Amino acid sequence: MARLDPLPVEQLSPQQKLIHDKIKGNRPKLGGPFGVLLRNPALATAASGLVDALRGEGKLDKRIYELIVLTVARHWSAQYAWAVHEPIARGLGFSEEMVEAIKARRRPASAKPEEALVYDAVTELLAGKVLSTAIYDRLIKQFGLDVTIELISTAGLYSMISTILNGFDVPAANGEKPFA
């Protein structure tokens, strides 16, 4: 059971309703981190803007984006985020080995070289280290500065989202616990 149920749509203030409808888009309902953040509409708006900037308008390759999201969700054991993003990653062609390795906190053996680089960068950051010069230089060489900014921001954004999910113990939509 969730600690905090999303507010019923009919109880939203006009400002919350406006933002709710904008963020919800085509989703059947607005849950997950946005169900929590909508309690403070300015936060929901800004978080949605960050997701749009990175996922919608970003130059970052979609496979790399999902690789980062899964790696971050696994680090924080954010059940909801993993449950949403694992099928998206598989839809983008992630192999069973890729998904299972990330889930087991192992570097995926079948990752392409640039994916392995991103995995190494994200795990180094999540371990609390300053990104090593060797990895930083390889990121810049591989992706350029603009995309490197996007991929680091994605790791940060999903760490923020995972923190919010874990703070409110937000369950996966179907109640599953991928990290049980």
Place this chain on the structure above:
Amino acid sequence: MSRVPPLDPATLTAEQQRVAAAISGARKNVRGPFTIWLRNPALAEHANAFGVALRDSSKLDRRLFELAVITVCRAWSVQYAWSSHAPAAEAAGVSPDVVAAIRDNRKPELKRDDERVVYDVATELMQTKELSQATYDRAIAQFGIEGTVDLVSTVGYYAMVGIFLKSFDVPTPAGDRPLK
């Protein structure tokens, strides 16, 4: 020296100028992570908006906000953010002894219940990656749902900022490393 030099103001696009003006309006000037985020103005705009909403329209007062921020900065050893928020915490009423204890990784002697809840929420989320039911219940009793959303979001936001700053090894203005 920072890995990424600040943009030359003379070279900013119209969109970058607009976002830089918004950031400067809220924060006096564009510095720290925002000098780098400005290369992607959509990211800079929404990252700034999230932080400003936490700082200015949170249910938590400034003293508790800054206590949460420095606790997260310490957990991630984020030198730049510590250098700007430790003085802000003291200015907002966090005792210098508490700031020094957090800086040195000692458990601070907190005299107020609200400060103990903030410290415990931030520490648990960053160290155990979850929030126990007991601590969650204390947060709700102390701050209500909206205040707890703001608190957990503050912790998450500064984790994101910390990851970003550590990727680019953004130095403090004095070039020192206050966090050992």
